[in-house]
Amino acid sequence: GNSVTQMEGPVTLSEEAFLTINCTYTATGYPSLFWYVQYPGEGLQLLLKATKADDKGSNKGFEATYRKETTSFHLEKGSVQVSDSAVYFCALTGRGGGSNYKLTFGKGTLLTVNP
């Protein structure tokens, strides 16, 4: 079945530091890949997505590139802010068969950014 593995947290950075959160996946077919963010006390928000190999998703200064050869979708940001403190989830949607619309999530990575 489909699975997502993302780096264990927590991750603690200083403001303006560079961020990388690693995500790798296992899936059949050609999944769409997502990063969701959950701010404290809130629901999940879609941060960015990529639907095919070599696509780059970007939003709010965050980027991730769909790498089929390494089955990865690492999240990066060049300069984090305190307001980026949240839990980040990597996810994929299976295509085809009975798993067309099922989102499979990684375990989440807690990011804390200190001023």
Next chain:
Amino acid sequence: SAVISQKPSRDICQRGTSLTIQCQVDSQVTMMFWYRQQPGQSLTLIATANQGSEATYESGFVIDKFPISRPNLTFSTLTVSNMSPEDSSIYLCSVEVSRSYEQYFGPGTRLTVT
């Protein structure tokens, strides 16, 4: 995108009772989903709710424990039945918009069972 609301936002319930969670969307959607997020954990899909048909449950979840209704294209309910402390979780509904494979989530219902 879509704007999704859930009621209640939180509740504290006694074991053995049931709670019905409502999910309302501001536009018509075909696919609605219910997830559980246990404390400090990731999200697990409970079931997919399509209007006009029975909900499809994931392995480990059964209709008797989590009955779902989907009376129209903007509304769904999830009932957590005969609750135990192990049911203490955040329950989230989501919708898929325009066959884009993107899902948008409600704010969640934080349930504590004592």
